[in-house]
Structure formats: structure tokens, C-alpha cells
Amino acid sequence: PLVAACGVKVPMVSGRGLGHTGGTLDKLESIPGFSVRLPLDEYARVVEKVGVCMIGQTEELAPADRKIYSLRDATACVPSIPLIASSIMSKKLAEGIDALVLDVKVGTGAFMPTEEKAEQLARTLVEIGRRAGKKVTAFLTRMDDPLGVAVGNACEVIESIEVLRGGGPEDIRELTLLMASHMLVMGGVSPDLAAARERCLVALGDGSAIQKFKELISAQGGNPEAVDHVELFAQAAHHTTVRATRSGIVQSVNSTAIGMAGVVLGAGRRQVSDPVDPAVSLFIRKKIGDTVAAGEVLVDVHYNDDRGLTDALERLQGAYVIDDAPVARKPLVLKTIQS
Template sequence: MRAQDLIQQKRDGEELEPEQLAALVDGYTCGEVPDYQMAAFCMAVFFRGMSDAETAALTRAMLYSGEVLDLSDIPGVKVDKHSTGGVGDKVSLALAPIAAACGVKVPMISGRGLGHTGGTLDKLEAIPGFQVRLPVERFREILASVGACLIGQTERIDPADRKLYALRDVTATVESIPLIAGSIMSKKLAEGIDALVLDVKVGKGAFMRKTEDARKLAHTLAGIGRATGKKVVALLTAMDEPLGRTIGNALEVAEAVEVLRGGGPDDLRELTVALTAEMVLAAGLAGGHPEARRMVLGAIADGSALAKLEEIVAAQGGDPAAIRDPERLPRAASTRVVAAPRPGLVQAVDARALGIAAMTLGAGRSRVEDPVDPSVGIVLQKKTGDYVEEGEPLCVLHCGSAGAASPDEVAGRVRDAFRIGTVPAEPRRLVLERIA
């Protein structure tokens, strides 16, 4: 069957058979179907959608494009966590070591920055020497001995998603629910997990802008997991403003370390604890949420979570001294303060606008081949609800020596991302809903 015929069928709203989707995915994975045809197919799916049966078939085709790990010989319940993508979302960097310190086995296969959002792999690579490309055999060894291992897709594990993930990033097809579901679940099921905790973002800085869309995605993901015998829990969480106070890879690593030391911004700490507690529950290590939270907070308080991160970093070739002293992480060539144009209350902070601004500084990529500068980004000095005087810093830009945009241009965008007024903003809960 020809790829153009399948593109035309989907463009016209027809439902594709599992065999057709399998052939398309196989052809793309081995290079017989070029990027431009797969991009056209993704755009057709973006506008026409997919039935539940098609989404399940797409997920299976991507899952079996490579090796599906069997981790049953490693003692313990294997649980992973996945976020649908947000701005300043560095939760995985703290969550994985906390969960491992509590006794959860955490096999985590992550992705790179997608659109205006950051990627866990890009953040990890800001740690000097850290290797995200490991052979499957080494992945298994580290998981068994350390309790957690964080890598990217390999040629052997879900190679279809590795190619498709990058393509969606640069073809404006990221927000499609079937494509998101296929990407997440094929990657996670290939890990050999027993359970999965999902952080489904909703708001201006998320791919899902509306709560009903986020809820639909969560149910789609949970349905795929249920059909394959995996326990799936999803939290719908607000992403109207950046999570925490940093945007940018090395900056976010440092902030995650703050959380492991018992500090960090309130919202980042709250979400990290909530999601990690769900992992502890899914692993059967606690009898309820109160006990799971006590275990998570205990691992932070006694230092075992921070020690576990150092152990993970060392096992994956990184320099644990950069965790003990985040000053050893990459540093930007210069900084630039963005000041408030007038006094008042910060009524909103546009997460998407700041994510794009950080990307133009070099913290993310607009094309697959774009390099990422681990040192650049944005540090927020004010967030929603804070009072600011005229001329007081709203945030600080960390700029590289050869950014894609000038600091003056980025500063203007960033200033416009803050809405300042006289009326306090309506408070919004961070965790909006739990779907299990």
C-alpha cells in the first residue's frame, strides 16, 4: 500500500485499518516513508482525529517498532511518570530519585524539548558528562542496582516514536490527542513498566488549553494502559504560568536540587510530592495517600533522595559534584534584568510566551537540528499574585554568547508576558483533578 493513499484516506476522514497503520509506521521507521509524507499524515490526523481503535492500533505499531523490555527479573514494582509537557517542568529530575529512595523501581525513557516546552533529556544533559544514550543492557543494570535510570529512546526501544517525536515538534502537530497518546503509551509500554503516573497539563502553557481536552487525553491514555493490563493514574494540573521560577536546562537542574534539599518554590515542591506519592501508591508501598506523602517527605528530609540523585548521575557518567554544588553547572555568558514598566499586582504570567522566549535564547529548538545551549534561560522574580514596584525586576534573562535572538528583543517579549494590574488574580488550584 502506498503512503499517499493512506494520507488521502485520513485527509478525507476515513478510518484506517490496523494493518495499514502498522505498514505506515514500519515504512517510516525503516526510512521507506520520507519525513514529508509522515508530516502530511500527522497534519491529516491533527485535523481529522482518530477513533479509539485507530489510536490503539497506532500505539501498538509504534510499540512493536522495536524491542519491548521484560524487566520481570528485576525485583520490585516498576513505575514511571510522564508529563505531557509544560514550561519550567523539572519535576522528573526530583521525582525519580525520591521515588527510588522510597523503594520504587523507576525505568524512565524521556524526550527532548517539544515546541515551547522543555525536555527532560535536555535538562539531564546540562549535568556535565551525563549520558542519556545507554545500551539496553546498561539501562537494566542501573535500574537493578540504583533503582532508577533515565534515558532517551534508542534504536532498539520504540524507534518509531524517536523519529515521530522530533517530526511533530517542527510540523505544528504536537497538540493532536491521538499522536500524543500514541507517543506516550508506546514509549512507556516499551519500558516494561507495571504502572504509570501521568501529569496531564492544562492551561495557556500546555498543549491542552482546555480542561475537557486534557480530561479526554487522560482518559485515552488510561484506556490504553487498562487494555494492556497496566495501572494508570493521571493528575490534571494547571499550566497557566511556569512551574517553579526557572526556565532553561541548567537553571532547572539547580532548582530541582533545591527541592531535594527541602526547599524550592512552593508550586514545584507541591506537584513533585503529589506525583511521587502516586508512584509510591502504584507500587503498593503505602496503604493510602497520607502514608505515601509521609514516605516522600521523609526521603527528602533525611537526605536519601538527594543522595539517590547523586548515585543516578554517577551511574550514568555524570559528575555528582555538580549536584552537590550547582555552581558547577553551565553558566550563561551574561544576564539581563527585565524590569516592571509600572507598579501593581501581577495578575498573570503567560507560560507559553516565556517558553518561546527561552527557546529563542537557545534553551530549546525550533528545528530538529537546532543545538541547545544548556546555560541559557529565564529566572522569574515575580509570579502571579506578587506585588511589583515600577523598575523592580520581573525576571532575569540568562543569555548565551550567540543566541538566536537579541536580549533586547527577548526582553520585550518577556515584559509583555506579565500582566500587571490593580485587582488580585483569582487563585487557581495546581492539581485540578485525579483520574484513575
């Protein structure tokens, strides 16, 4: 929505949650009434009218990917670079794009745990795009602890709303501005990255970015009132916390363990057929390098079904390593690869 508000059309075809990672479609469907199942002609109409449309695979758009996507988790092929690259780029090329900006995650919460593997994936994606005649930029970004504060579906959309209003967690805000700026330059509406960043900041500040999100929601059958009234999103019935067992400095956070804690509570899927609970929310209160006191809250947990609660709490507690040594924070963006 931010990029569309700045004058670049953004067609987007996304996927669902797979393994410990969340899916864009699941998050969008937490918006009351929002439909990601649009026919191709309607998809094109929304892109033309609103400037952005976000849907899933259809019988017309990357149909084979939908079947392969379902099989990857069941056949232990989630981290396969050829399958990841083909899945991502089949959707991206089917969108009708001229240029593409990609965020390739690396770290404990990513499919690619090492920078070497992440760079291999990024270069594969960029090369596929180059061979298809597209301009592609890929960022390798750190995911050794979760990006932002919220982990879940509805809660992450609400966090995105905060960013589109000009606020939100600093790391998400900066990554959003970086990627959006590159999209504006590659889309030909800004002469350079500095001008593009300023244009994005104006859109965040004057309300045009959040207004564009409301237009998108309305165009895809959702209730735009949810943007101003987040209580319209699904709310979890229960709340508990995970607390530090000792004082010190957070040395590491296992983002995969945090993601799987969300899965066992219902925020994600163990199997393709599993339903997703949009209300399940984890709020990360301490990240790598933060000082923490014994008994201080590490994670706020909001849930409905307590059948997976013990398992989830154990995973969350075990995700944190706390010691006395100071920790140097790594930069968010590790490398940029361009076609």
C-alpha cells in the same frame, strides 16, 4: 530519585524539547558527563542496581516514536492528541512498568490550553494504559504561569536538586510529593497516601533522596560532584532583567511566550537539529496574583548569545498583564483521573 529512594523502581524513557516546552533529556544532559544514550541491557542493569534510570528512545525502545517525534514540530502537529498520547504511552509501555503516574499540563504554557482538551488527553492516556493492563493515574495540573522559578536546562536541574534536599519552590515541592506519594501506593510500598507522603518527607529530610540522585548521575556517566557544587554546571556569560512598566497585581502570565523567549536565546529548539545551550536561564520573580511595583524585576535573564535577545525581552515583557484588580489563585491540581 525520590521514589527510588523510597523503594520503588522507576524506569524512565523521555524525550527532547519540542515547541516551547523543555525536554527531560536536554535537562539531564546539562549535568556534566551525564549520558541518556544507554543500550537496553545497561538500562536494565541501572534500574536494577540504582532503582532508577532515565534515558531517551533507542533503536530497541520505541524506535518509531523517535522519528514521529521529530516530525511533529515540523508538520504543525505538536498539539495533536492522538500523536501526543501515542508518543507518551509508547515510551511508557516500553519501559517495562506496572503502574504509571502522569502530569498533564493545562493552561497558557501547555500543549493543551483548555481543561477540556487536557482532560481528553488524560483520559486517552489512561485508557491506553488500562487496555495494556497497567494501573494509571493522571493529574491535570495548572500551567498558567511557570511551575517553580527556573526556566531552562541546567537551572531547572539545580532547582530539582533544591527540592531533593527538602527545599525548592513550594509549588514544585507539593506537586513532587503528590505524584511521588501516588507512585509509592501504586508501587505497593505504602498502604495509603498519608503514609506515602510521610515516607517521602523522611527521604527528603534524611538525605537519601539526594543521595539517590547522585547514584543515578554516577551510574549514567555523570559527575555527582555537581550536586554539591552547582558551579560545575554551565554558566551564562551575560545577565539582564525584564521589569514591570507599572504597579499593580499580576493578572496573567503567558507561559508559552516565556518558553519561546528561552528558545530564541538557545534554551530550546526551533528545529530538531538546533543545538541547546544548557546555561540559558530565566528566573521568574513574579507570578499570577503577586503585587508588583513599577520598575520591579519580573524576570532575570541569563544568556550567552545576544542575537535573539531583543526578541526574547519583548516576548517576556509581553507575557505579563498587570492591573489593579485582585486575582484569586487557582489550585495547582485541577482534576485526577484514574484507570
